Amino acid sequence: MPELPEVETIKRQLEKNVLGKDILSVDIFDKRVVVNEKEFVKGLLNKKLKSIERVGKVLIFQINKNSFLLIHLRMTGQLVYKKDNNFIAGGHPIDNAFNVPNKFTCVVFKFSDGSCLFFNSTRKFSRTSLVSKIEKEKYVDKFGIDPTKKEFTYKKFKKELENKKVSLKSFLLNQKYISGIGNIYADEVCFFAFVLPDRKVYSLTEKEKELLFVGTKIILKKAVEKGGTTFRDYLTAEGKKGGYVKYLRVYGWAEKECLNMCGGIILKKVVAGRGTHFCKNCQK
Numbered sequence: 001m002p003e004l005p006e007v008e009t010i011k012r013q014l015e016k017n018v019l020g021k022d023i024l025s026v027d028i029f030d031k032r033v034v035v036n037e038k039e040f041v042k043g044l045l046n047k048k049l050k051s052i053e054r055v056g057k058v059l060i061f062q063i064n065k066n067s068f069l070l071i072h073l074r075m076t077g078q079l080v081y082k083k084d085n086n087f088i089a090g091g092h093p094i095d096n097a098f099n100v101p102n103k104f105t106c107v108v109f110k111f112s113d114g115s116c117l118f119f120n121s122t123r124k125f126s127r128t129s130l131v132s133k134i135e136k137e138k139y140v141d142k143f144g145i146d147p148t149k150k151e152f153t154y155k156k157f158k159k160e161l162e163n164k165k166v167s168l169k170s171f172l173l174n175q176k177y178i179s180g181i182g183n184i185y186a187d188e189v190c191f192f193a194f195v196l197p198d199r200k201v202y203s204l205t206e207k208e209k210e211l212l213f214v215g216t217k218i219i220l221k222k223a224v225e226k227g228g229t230t231f232r233d234y235l236t237a238e239g240k241k242g243g244y245v246k247y248l249r250v251y252g253w254a255e256k257e258c259l260n261m262c263g264g265i266i267l268k269k270v271v272a273g274r275g276t277h278f279c280k281n282c283q284k
């Protein structure tokens with residue numbers, strides 16, 4: 001599932017490639033992922049994408065002062081940009097990602113230079129819509145603080161944690177509190193801070209809160225630098241794999257020895273509805 005670092009990576013790559021190009025056509029292959037498709041197509045034809053903003057795991061392309069294209073990949077969405085025989089892909093990894101359009105393709109945006117952006121969704125849970133400035137602002141307001149931005153301070157983080165009765169994992173996954181963290185990085189952050197993912201937030205000590213803050217900041221920053229995490233042989237046009245996979249310390253390590261060499265084994269169980277990895281020795 002694409003999380004903040006993976007979405008940030010595709011954003012940076014698209015910025016270099018799609019901005020300023022006229023949109024010649026918008027072909028909808030699957031209406032389920034498009035909100036209000038007639039207005040959607042009309043609002044994009046012959047327009048340019050002016051800038052790209054990322055909010056949590058959502059990409060927002062500015063069309064003009066009062067028009068914004070939202071792309072929410074959710075669990076299994078993917079963007080593939082194709083120019084001649086060069087490809088950029090980001091989001092949920094699938095085999096033969098560069099073979100586009102494919103059965104997962106929902107929308108194709110074609111640009112004036114012949115290049116195309118394919119919006120794919122394997123389970124069709126992804127969404128795209130065209131919204132006004134007010135709608136966009138309302139949407140953005142629903143998201144919590146972005147852990148890769150300057151505004152993410154310990155003071156604000158601590159304030160978010162206050163009076164929460166949920167588990168730490170559930171807190172970290174909730175986009176209202178902190179935006180952009182999904183299953184992989186939530187597990188990594190808990191492991192970094194030596195806290196079990198099913199601990200109730202109200203039971204956290206000051207020291208644990210500090211470590212959670214530092215872990216969130218460091219892990220997401222590093223993951224963005226490394227182009228995110230991908231598990232399959234999945235190259236971008238620049239020939240890069242999602243390089244963070246080799247830095248994962250607990251996610252994907254179930255039944256293996258703990259990398260802290262504590263002698264424990266990494267366990268996996270469902271917490272907050274998601275398969276969650278942890279070490280019972282290291283995390284309390």
Ligand SMILES: [Zn+2]
Nearest residue numbers: 258262279282
């Ligand atoms: Zn351990």
